Amino acid sequence: MKAKEILDKAYNTHKLSKDEIKFLLSLEGEEKELLFEYADRVRKEYVGDDVYLRGLIEFSSYCKNDCFYCGLRRSNKEAQRYRMQEDEIVEVAKRAYAIGYRTVVLQSGEDPYYTKDRICSIIKKIKENIDVAITLSIGERSYEDYKAFREAGADRYLMRFETSNKVLYQKYHPGMSFENRIECLRWIKSLGYELGTGFLIGLPEQTIDDLADDILLVYELDSDMVGIGPFIPHPQTPLKDAEVGSVDLTLKCIAILRLLLPDSNIPATTALGTLDPLGRQKGLKCGANIVMPNVNDLKYKLKYELYPGKICINEDATKCRGCIESIIISLGRKVGQGYGQSRHYRLKK
Numbered sequence: 001m002k003a004k005e006i007l008d009k010a011y012n013t014h015k016l017s018k019d020e021i022k023f024l025l026s027l028e029g030e031e032k033e034l035l036f037e038y039a040d041r042v043r044k045e046y047v048g049d050d051v052y053l054r055g056l057i058e059f060s061s062y063c064k065n066d067c068f069y070c071g072l073r074r075s076n077k078e079a080q081r082y083r084m085q086e087d088e089i090v091e092v093a094k095r096a097y098a099i100g101y102r103t104v105v106l107q108s109g110e111d112p113y114y115t116k117d118r119i120c121s122i123i124k125k126i127k128e129n130i131d132v133a134i135t136l137s138i139g140e141r142s143y144e145d146y147k148a149f150r151e152a153g154a155d156r157y158l159m160r161f162e163t164s165n166k167v168l169y170q171k172y173h174p175g176m177s178f179e180n181r182i183e184c185l186r187w188i189k190s191l192g193y194e195l196g197t198g199f200l201i202g203l204p205e206q207t208i209d210d211l212a213d214d215i216l217l218v219y220e221l222d223s224d225m226v227g228i229g230p231f232i233p234h235p236q237t238p239l240k241d242a243e244v245g246s247v248d249l250t251l252k253c254i255a256i257l258r259l260l261l262p263d264s265n266i267p268a269t270t271a272l273g274t275l276d277p278l279g280r281q282k283g284l285k286c287g288a289n290i291v292m293p294n295v296n297d298l299k300y301k302l303k304y305e306l307y308p309g310k311i312c313i314n315e316d317a318t319k320c321r322g323c324i325e326s327i328i329i330s331l332g333r334k335v336g337q338g339y340g341q342s343r344h345y346r347l348k349k
């Protein structure tokens with residue numbers, strides 16, 4: 001197999017077989033650079049030079065789950081927990097709006113304190129006050145909940161399936177079910193949300209074969225957004241001694257996903273920026289078109305520790321926005337104006 005041939009096929013058809021994906025994941029040196037060039041070209045042709053910024057509000061660090069990799073897991077007794085109340089969340093959203101954000105992402109651990117009614121009320125309050133798109137990222141819920149959130153005004157929903165390898169899924173997510181997660185993602189899609197999903201790169205025992213399946217599952221779910229990032233071991237979790245995920249492999253996954261889903265939104269994630277000081281820049285140069293800076297107060301940022309060493313933890317929201325804007329400009333790109341709806345979603349409607 002020749003890299004150029006496969007890349008030309010992907011460029012023309014936006015389809016790849018599992019073997020072809022595995023081959024692309026194994027590229028090194030000049031051929032790897034060629035993969036990145038193709039992905040960058042597809043990104044430019046389909047979603048242009050605009051990089052959209054999303055203001056991330058992590059409103060609760062409580063979680064009822066016990067995922068093996070995550071610092072928020074309920075068994076982590078050292079984790080610092082907080083819950084923001086409605087008024088406070090709305091205030092942060094307003095501040096994000098004032099400094100230029102037109103999408104806010106409401107994220108939390110899976111925290112039942114936030115009942116259906118509470119979440120609906122937060123969504124409505126934000127929409128009454130400011131003109132933003134709202135992305136929810138609060139995990140697995142019932143169909144009725146998703147429906148109510150959508151009716152209350154939520155536009156998008158983000159939930160990674162984390163890994164498509166069911167054996168690994170079961171192992172790292174005690175008490176959870178892969179089937180249920182996928183069912184949730186299908187419900188979300190059927191309710192007309194812009195759907196975002198994705199996976200972790202470098203979980204212990206995960207293979208290249210698994211990553212190819214992960215990529216194909218994102219494709220099959222026809223995701224409007226794809227968030228992927230390297231695994232970073234957290235010291236207060238069972239995976240504390242595991243090896244850190246590979247930045248390079250993450251970049252290759254981003255590039256392949258851009259070839260397969262040319263008009264989807266793909267963020268250069270914070271985890272990528274955490275492992276490599278130039279990680280987000282590299283992501284933006286091989287297919288990514290989104291960055292999701294945290295807009296929360298510093299006092300909360302410190303406590304939402306999915307993994308250690310998170311970047312921007314001491315930066316306030318205004319400074320972060322300035323910093324990321326200059327990164328975007330330095331790459332010859334532009335800061336996207338407006339909601340930045342996924343083109344993939346728009347064209348299907």
Ligand code: 5AD
Nearest residue numbers: 069070160230231232234271306307
């Ligand atoms: N390293 C990297 N990413 C992590 N996440 C959770 N824990 C870690 C970790 N240790 C990711 C999960 C989740 C997202 C919000 O954060 O993929 O979906």
Ligand code: FES
Nearest residue numbers: 312315320323324
């Ligand atoms: Fe937050 Fe650079 S993006 S300080």
